[in-house]
Amino acid sequence: MENFSFSRPTELKEKRKVATLLRLGVIGLGRMGKLHFLNALHMKDVKVVGAADKSKESRRVAEKYHVKTYDDYIKLLDSEELDAVIISLPNFLKRDSIFYASEKDLDIFVDKPLARNLAETEEIIRKVRAESVRLMVGVNYRYFDSVQKLKTILDQDRVGDVVIATSELIMDGPFSHPLVPKPIPEWWFDKEKAGGGALLDLGYHLIDIFNWMFGNLDIEFSTLGYRFGLPIEDSATAVLRSPETGVRCIVNTGWFSKMIFPSFNFRINLHGTVGYASTDRFAPKNLYLHAVKEGTLNLFRRAIGTKVQYMSYTYYYASFAEVLSQFLESITRGMQLPVLLDEQLAVMKTIESVYKQNGVS
Amino acid sequence: MATVVLTKAEGYTQVELREAVCRALDTLNYDFDDNTEFIVIKPNLCYYWDYSTGETTDPNVVSAVIDWVRERIGENVCILVGEADASAMRTKYAYKMLGYEKLSHEKNVKLVNLSEGEIVDREVVVAGEKLVLPVNKVLLDAHLIINVPKMKFHRVAWGLTCAMKNMFGAIAKPRKYVYHPRLAYAIVGINKIIKTNIILVDGITVIGKKLKKMGIIMAGDDVLAVDVVAANAMSYEPSKVAYLKLAMEEKIGDIDSIDLIESGVRLRDIKKEFPRQNYWLQKVSWHLQLKILGTYARLADDVVPPTLEE
Numbered sequence: 001m002e003n004f005s006f007s008r009p010t011e012l013k014e015k016r017k018v019a020t021l022l023r024l025g026v027i028g029l030g031r032m033g034k035l036h037f038l039n040a041l042h043m044k045d046v047k048v049v050g051a052a053d054k055s056k057e058s059r060r061v062a063e064k065y066h067v068k069t070y071d072d073y074i075k076l077l078d079s080e081e082l083d084a085v086i087i088s089l090p091n092f093l094k095r096d097s098i099f100y101a102s103e104k105d106l107d108i109f110v111d112k113p114l115a116r117n118l119a120e121t122e123e124i125i126r127k128v129r130a131e132s133v134r135l136m137v138g139v140n141y142r143y144f145d146s147v148q149k150l151k152t153i154l155d156q157d158r159v160g161d162v163v164i165a166t167s168e169l170i171m172d173g174p175f176s177h178p179l180v181p182k183p184i185p186e187w188w189f190d191k192e193k194a195g196g197g198a199l200l201d202l203g204y205h206l207i208d209i210f211n212w213m214f215g216n217l218d219i220e221f222s223t224l225g226y227r228f229g230l231p232i233e234d235s236a237t238a239v240l241r242s243p244e245t246g247v248r249c250i251v252n253t254g255w256f257s258k259m260i261f262p263s264f265n266f267r268i269n270l271h272g273t274v275g276y277a278s279t280d281r282f283a284p285k286n287l288y289l290h291a292v293k294e295g296t297l298n299l300f301r302r303a304i305g306t307k308v309q310y311m312s313y314t315y316y317y318a319s320f321a322e323v324l325s326q327f328l329e330s331i332t333r334g335m336q337l338p339v340l341l342d343e344q345l346a347v348m349k350t351i352e353s354v355y356k357q358n359g360v361s
Numbered sequence: 362m363a364t365v366v367l368t369k370a371e372g373y374t375q376v377e378l379r380e381a382v383c384r385a386l387d388t389l390n391y392d393f394d395d396n397t398e399f400i401v402i403k404p405n406l407c408y409y410w411d412y413s414t415g416e417t418t419d420p421n422v423v424s425a426v427i428d429w430v431r432e433r434i435g436e437n438v439c440i441l442v443g444e445a446d447a448s449a450m451r452t453k454y455a456y457k458m459l460g461y462e463k464l465s466h467e468k469n470v471k472l473v474n475l476s477e478g479e480i481v482d483r484e485v486v487v488a489g490e491k492l493v494l495p496v497n498k499v500l501l502d503a504h505l506i507i508n509v510p511k512m513k514f515h516r517v518a519w520g521l522t523c524a525m526k527n528m529f530g531a532i533a534k535p536r537k538y539v540y541h542p543r544l545a546y547a548i549v550g551i552n553k554i555i556k557t558n559i560i561l562v563d564g565i566t567v568i569g570k571k572l573k574k575m576g577i578i579m580a581g582d583d584v585l586a587v588d589v590v591a592a593n594a595m596s597y598e599p600s601k602v603a604y605l606k607l608a609m610e611e612k613i614g615d616i617d618s619i620d621l622i623e624s625g626v627r628l629r630d631i632k633k634e635f636p637r638q639n640y641w642l643q644k645v646s647w648h649l650q651l652k653i654l655g656t657y658a659r660l661a662d663d664v665v666p667p668t669l670e671e
Contacts, residue, residue: 181449228458
């Protein structure tokens with residue numbers, strides 16, 4: 001697979017070397033943007049220079065930390081000297097914001113999905129390649145501790161040849177209820193603006209993990225569910241198959257389940273010729289005990305001056321801190337990004353094929 | 362005298378639910394005004410959670426209520442189903458997602474968003490305090506209001522949400538969260554402004570300490586009386602539920618002599634079966650968790666997920 005991080009012009013790499021801190025901008029301070037913003041504030045060698053969101057209420061979080069805010073990302077990118085930007089905008093705004101940031105020569109971290117559909121994904125990839133900027137999609141589920149351990153088991157051939165792999169990610173998606181109630185942004189209900197439903201939102205992670213583990217996959221079967229009667233699917237099942245190894249991967253995803261934090265419903269199971277492995281084996285059995293244990297460890301780490309494992313006490317949210325940290329570290333050190341654009345293109349190809357197979361235009 | 366009928370569905374099929382709803386309403390024997398032509402039904406659609414979660418009113422229950430009304434009053438009676446937007450919920454999506462659009466087509470009833478259309482500011486005095494609450498004119502013009510609440514545990518409303526709290530959901534202002542600091546006053550205020558004629562409680566799936574299918578159906582003609590019986594069923598002392606206490610003081614309903622009709626089920630049996638949640642223990646434990654989290658985040662300089670921010 002091509003990795004264009006090495007094709008970056010030398011002068012830009014030099015610019016990065018002399019900067020003491022990586023100057024970061026955050027575009028979008030909704031639920032995920034706010035999380036990235038807070039995580040970025042805690043990252044080593046990073047300075048969050050500015051943040052943009054059209055909502056005054058959303059901008060307050062940045063103002064609280066004395067970070068300059070803008071009501072328009074164009075103003076942020078035009079006014080501030082930045083090295084990189086986090087884009088956490090609704091799906092229909094991603095293309096234009098990525099285009100503008102890449103024209104400003106900024107490295108980009110963007111929430112999944114990269115775009116609403118395959119054509120838009122291809123367009124974005126062509127653009128960032130043409131502008132020689134680096135872009136990474138925040139596929140945080142790869143960075144769950146349990147998924148990392150499963151990948152190690154797979155790489156060490158400890159389950160033999162995997163014949164069947166199953167996966168489940170069934171939660172409430174955009175319908176999760178925060179402590180302080182706020183309306184769900186309406187673009188989620190709009191097929192044109194969202195691009196898709198549960199498959200594009202949550203299924204994306206499962207397909208990405210399977211692609212990462214087994215390479216590109218073809219579709220054997222797929223079906224979409226519409227229990228909520230929305231124009232976008234609220235559940236999806238897909239059976240994928242590797243043309244090279246024959247491994248069959250089953251994706252089950254949905255938005256239909258009421259889920260209250262810290263609960264979550266996610267697992268990957270690998271069934272091989274000499275055994276099986278599951279992320280459930282490595283996930284905490286009791287999330288409250290896990291929080292107490294990790295919280296205590298972090299206090300200890302803080303006391304002795306070693307690195308705090310941000311959000312590790314939540315288990316679920318730790319992966320968001322980790323994926324952002326991977327991106328920032330890679331660009332600071334001029335290293336290859338751990339998530340490749342061709343992989344994301346493959347994920348979008350699979351999703352688009354599922355939609356086509358089910359008559360979704 | 363207030364009447365409350367308590368009954369239980371034999372099973373959970375649509376037919377069995379319909380039988381239980383009709384039994385409860387027939388037993389209530391509500392005396393309809395001859396001129397009743399325009400009826401509003403108010404379910405509890407607090408969020409996008411499916412009725413199987415026990416959070417929202419089962420559309421099958423509302424469907425049975427519609428059939429019963431038409432049988433009793435006539436096919437030509439105009440029936441609207443009304444719900445208002447909430448802090449986190451938009452009615453137009455809730456109707457779609459929770460099966461109410463389907464119900465509207467099947468039963469030929471109109472769905473109304475009580476946050477849209479003609480909204481009137483109504484002044485009300487509760488315990489000497491003046492409140493102004495926005496109300497949809499549809500509710501003020503209705504000849505009859507049928508309140509179809511859920512009976513369930515509520516973290517904010519002193520443990521109980523049922524008939525009175527469901528009418529709080531009818532306040533036209535979407536961001537009702539702003540009323541939470543004076544919640545008891547707002548609940549009593551709206552029930553003073555809008556008088557519910559018939560209450561049909563959906564206790565098919567209830568939420569207490571856990572989710573439980575109980576098949577309870579309750580009918581009544583007095584919001585306070587119904588809530589007092591519901592509080593008893595959930596093992597809460599009504600006078601310790603702040604808005605019920607305030608409603609008693611304000612004489613919202615008649616609870617001096619409740620005619621409790623137990624049809625096929627006894628209140629004491631429901632009380633035994635109900636998965637009781639200790640409100641104060643839950644409240645203290647929740648606040649303690651948030652306090653510990655906040656203290657930890659400060660000491661460790663760690664991040665609190667935005668979803669948990671107060």
